[in-house]
Amino acid sequence: MTAFHPACRPPRRRLTWISPILGLLLILLIYTCHQNASSLPDPISFTYNNGAASSTTTTDCPDLPGLNDIFIILKTGVTEARDKVPIHLETTLRCIPNYIIFSDHDETIGNIPIHDVLTSVSDNIKSTNPDFSIYNRVRANGRSSLTTTDLNPDTNSAFGKPRNPGWKLDKWKFLPMLSETLRVRPDAKWYVFMEADTYFFWPNLLAWLGKLEHQRPYYLGNQMQIADVVFAHGGSGFVLSLPAIRAAVTLYEQDVAGWDRFTDEHWAGDCVLGKLMADAGVGLTWAWPVLNSGQPGEIDFFSEGYHKKPWCYAPIAYHHLGPGQIRELWEFERRWERYGKPTVLYKDVFRYVVRPKLGGTVTDWDNRVGEPPGKPSISLVECRVLCYSDAQCVQYSYDEGTCRVSHVPALGTQKDGISSGWITERIDALVDRMSSCPSAKWIL
Numbered sequence: 001m002t003a004f005h006p007a008c009r010p011p012r013r014r015l016t017w018i019s020p021i022l023g024l025l026l027i028l029l030i031y032t033c034h035q036n037a038s039s040l041p042d043p044i045s046f047t048y049n050n051g052a053a054s055s056t057t058t059t060d061c062p063d064l065p066g067l068n069d070i071f072i073i074l075k076t077g078v079t080e081a082r083d084k085v086p087i088h089l090e091t092t093l094r095c096i097p098n099y100i101i102f103s104d105h106d107e108t109i110g111n112i113p114i115h116d117v118l119t120s121v122s123d124n125i126k127s128t129n130p131d132f133s134i135y136n137r138v139r140a141n142g143r144s145s146l147t148t149t150d151l152n153p154d155t156n157s158a159f160g161k162p163r164n165p166g167w168k169l170d171k172w173k174f175l176p177m178l179s180e181t182l183r184v185r186p187d188a189k190w191y192v193f194m195e196a197d198t199y200f201f202w203p204n205l206l207a208w209l210g211k212l213e214h215q216r217p218y219y220l221g222n223q224m225q226i227a228d229v230v231f232a233h234g235g236s237g238f239v240l241s242l243p244a245i246r247a248a249v250t251l252y253e254q255d256v257a258g259w260d261r262f263t264d265e266h267w268a269g270d271c272v273l274g275k276l277m278a279d280a281g282v283g284l285t286w287a288w289p290v291l292n293s294g295q296p297g298e299i300d301f302f303s304e305g306y307h308k309k310p311w312c313y314a315p316i317a318y319h320h321l322g323p324g325q326i327r328e329l330w331e332f333e334r335r336w337e338r339y340g341k342p343t344v345l346y347k348d349v350f351r352y353v354v355r356p357k358l359g360g361t362v363t364d365w366d367n368r369v370g371e372p373p374g375k376p377s378i379s380l381v382e383c384r385v386l387c388y389s390d391a392q393c394v395q396y397s398y399d400e401g402t403c404r405v406s407h408v409p410a411l412g413t414q415k416d417g418i419s420s421g422w423i424t425e426r427i428d429a430l431v432d433r434m435s436s437c438p439s440a441k442w443i444l
Helices: 020-038 081-090 123-128 130-145 165-170 174-184 202-209 242-254 256-265 269-279 323-338 346-357 380-389 424-433
Strands: 070-075 099-103 107-109 112-116 190-195 219-221 223-226 229-232 238-241 284-286 361-366 395-399 402-406 413-422
Touching: 070 174, 070 202, 081 107, 081 112, 081 323, 099 174, 123 130, 130 165, 174 242, 174 256, 174 269, 190 242, 219 229, 223 269, 229 269, 229 284, 238 242, 242 256, 242 269, 256 269, 269 284, 323 346, 346 424, 380 395, 380 402, 380 413
Parallel strands: 070 099, 070 190, 099 112, 219 284
Antiparallel strands: 107 112, 190 238, 219 238, 223 229, 361 413, 395 402, 395 413
8 A cells, every 4th residue: 555545456366256247346446446556646757948047847837826936046066966956957946937056166957057156256265265176176177176085975063064175165155145146036025045955845835935924024944053143054945035135135245355254264154144144134033843954764753842843834845865865755745746635744744754664673774863872782682672661662773782762763864783673553653642733833
């Protein structure tokens, strides 16, 4: 059985004794099953155009009210663009009428131009600042000048990816990106910024923005803080209304050199943007959990944060997704729409995307939520027993003599040397105890 439709199967054994009437009924049943299976969504063919800031519209794209009022900005870089942009052209951007892709290198991917957003940065900064070493090499010699160090994804930390040259360069894109966006599309109601590993549920986004007044200066994002600056996390996606982006660009262009100095002294471009927004008089609207910094397999769907429990909220964006995960969410969303389901909620993502993958014991897999304290354990079997002995435990992981158990289920990620398992009947009981969500919750 799939998550969205009953699957009919013919009997496994030949029934030679069936009467002609029953035989006819069986034939009709098999035919009906075949018709139902054939009614599933067919693979969608992809087409693109050469528009600098728009994608082609196709006949099978959903009619989403308000879609023409938003402008999508996807930010990427030369070290990742060819790996991460194509999946968006096939999925998240294929039905978007107005978008642009900014990078640190001019090129074309899938017949769509990718624009160097750093062209406006002063030549003095480019020639003297070590952050631009990769930029200058690629401009002079093309992609062939990229090294293995340049392409190293690095490990994300509290201070970003300090050993990744492309990540160091990325902070310089945020403020010029605002100016270029307003120049290209000066009349959108909303400006939606995403990264190449971000997934947006567009129907949820439009439903959310439809409840807000676009005439007001809105800065919507997943709240983060560095020192005294509260800002929207870039990877989670953030949204600016037209008055907000106008105010920010006006302030930035009054003192570009000053903001360049501030950017140089800082390590996080989204925090630099938060400082600009605050100085422009546009405070951040805290948008967690609808904008999330994690992927569905790694976040906590059940616990409270910032006085909110995600379960009944409508998710709008997830982060840290690979191309396969983006396609999985896109296909889930297409099936959801095809079968006329209401607004996607966090509970739906858990039940249909995460829950089917939980079960049994998996080697080289880490299902931990955060870092729960570990208990000494001599084996995976003993770790499983420890979990079963705690009535609230729903999952466990074993790593070199240490057992960790959790009252919150999560899928997790691949990690060598760790074994993880789940108690699925307890997870299903936990889901049954959660609220029924008569309507979607939003951040207003």
